[in-house]
Amino acid sequence: AQTVTQSQPEMSVQEAETVTLSCTYDTSESDYYLFWYKQPPSRQMILVIRQEAYKQQNATENRFSVNFQKAAKSFSLKISDSQLGDAAMYFCVTNTGTASKLTFGTGTRLQVTL
Amino acid sequence: DVKVTQSSRYLVKRTGEKVFLECVQDMDHENMFWYRQDPGLGLRLIYFSYDVKMKEKGDIPEGYSVSREKKERFSLILESASTNQTSMYLCASSLWGAPGTEAFFGQGTRLTVV
Numbered sequence: 001a002q003t004v005t006q007s008q009p010e011m012s013v014q015e016a017e018t019v020t021l022s023c024t025y026d027t028s029e030s031d032y033y034l035f036w037y038k039q040p041p042s043r044q045m046i047l048v049i050r051q052e053a054y055k056q057q058n059a060t061e062n063r064f065s066v067n068f069q070k071a072a073k074s075f076s077l078k079i080s081d082s083q084l085g086d087a088a089m090y091f092c093v094t095n096t097g098t099a100s101k102l103t104f105g106t107g108t109r110l111q112v113t114l
Numbered sequence: 115d116v117k118v119t120q121s122s123r124y125l126v127k128r129t130g131e132k133v134f135l136e137c138v139q140d141m142d143h144e145n146m147f148w149y150r151q152d153p154g155l156g157l158r159l160i161y162f163s164y165d166v167k168m169k170e171k172g173d174i175p176e177g178y179s180v181s182r183e184k185k186e187r188f189s190l191i192l193e194s195a196s197t198n199q200t201s202m203y204l205c206a207s208s209l210w211g212a213p214g215t216e217a218f219f220g221q222g223t224r225l226t227v228v
Contacts (some may be wrong), residue, residue, distance in 0.1 A: 009154070017180035033214040045204065052214055091156060095213045098143050101172070101216060102206075106158040 002027045005107040006105035012087070013082045014113050020067075021077045021108045023092030024095050032096040034068065036077045039107075051075065079110075087112045115136075117141075120205050120220035127227050132153035133192040135223050137205030143218075146188035149176065150223070153200040163188055164210055195227045 003026045013019035025034070036048040051059045051068050058066050061082045063076040079086055121136035139146065145164050149157040159172030161180040177199060181189045183221050188207075192199055202224050208217040 004156075006156075011223075044200075047216045050214060050216070060124045099145070100208045100210070100213045100215070100217065101159060101162060102157075104149075106156040107218075108152055 001107040002032075002096065002101055004092050004094055006092050006109045009106070010111070012107045012111040012113060013086075015082055015084060017077060017082055018080045019050070019082055021090050021092075023075045023077070023105055025073050025075060025092070025094050025105075026071070027073075027094060027096065028033050029096040034066075034075045034092055035093040035102075037091045037104075038086075038088045039091065039092055040085075041091065045091075048111070049077065050072070063091075076104035078085070082112050084112050084114075086110060091093065117159070118205055118207055118218050118220040120203075120223050122223050123221060124203070125223055125225045127192075127195050127225065129196060129227055131192075131195050131227075132176070133195045133227075135190040135192075135203055137188045137220055138186050139188075139205075139207040139218065140186065141167065141218065143207035145208045145209075145217075146170075147206040147208075147217070148178075148180065148188065148190045149203055149204045149206065149213060151200070157204060160190065181190070195225075197227050199225065200227045201225060 005024045022111045032053045034051045049061045065075045118139045147162040148160040163169045163182045179191045190212040206217045
């Protein structure tokens with residue numbers, strides 16, 4: 001069984017600043033994937049970034065990057081140059097197996113202030 | 115533009131009613147999922163299907179059933195709705211055999227059982 005823990009229910013960041021969202025996970029699988037999904041007020045779930053567990057290099061997507069520490073089972077998301085449109089609920093997610101069942105954390109609500 | 119469409123954004127039903135939540139995807143995906151989203155709990159998997167007429171229980175299947183008669187359509191059924199099933203329901207789809215691939219989500223149905 002997989003578990004995902006997000007210990008920060010809410011975070012706040014000023015526009016143009018940098019914020020890091022934390023996530024830890026537990027899995028007995030050797031091959032798995034990690035994701036950050038974003039759910040804005042529109043409720044549409046959007047993929048932000050993905051990381052393959054067998055790759056040591058941290059994934060980056062424009063202003064979004066991850067710090068993947070496999071031994072510590074840690075997968076944090078860094079948002080640089082925060083924008084008002086980044087305000088959303090962010091979910092840390094793991095995935096294993098061909099059936100691609102996603103296991104979600106409880107989410108971190110990010111507020112972006114002027 | 116890829117799409118997962120849920121039939122209703124908001125739904126109000128009475129206790130004891132039989133409720134159908136419909137989901138259609140146009141991406142020819144094999145996998146389809148129903149999740150329930152509650153504050154502080156993240157998304158929890160109710161049922162998933164990886165082929166027509168195939169279904170597998172997720173983490174919280176009690177009180178729910180599903181139907182997948184066609185590849186593009188996956189229905190969630192509440193046989194006798196109860197107030198503790200008041201929640202947000204999200205449908206998702208993804209490719210079979212590709213756990214690193216993106217899952218696509220509908221916009222959710224907010225169900226209230228009174």
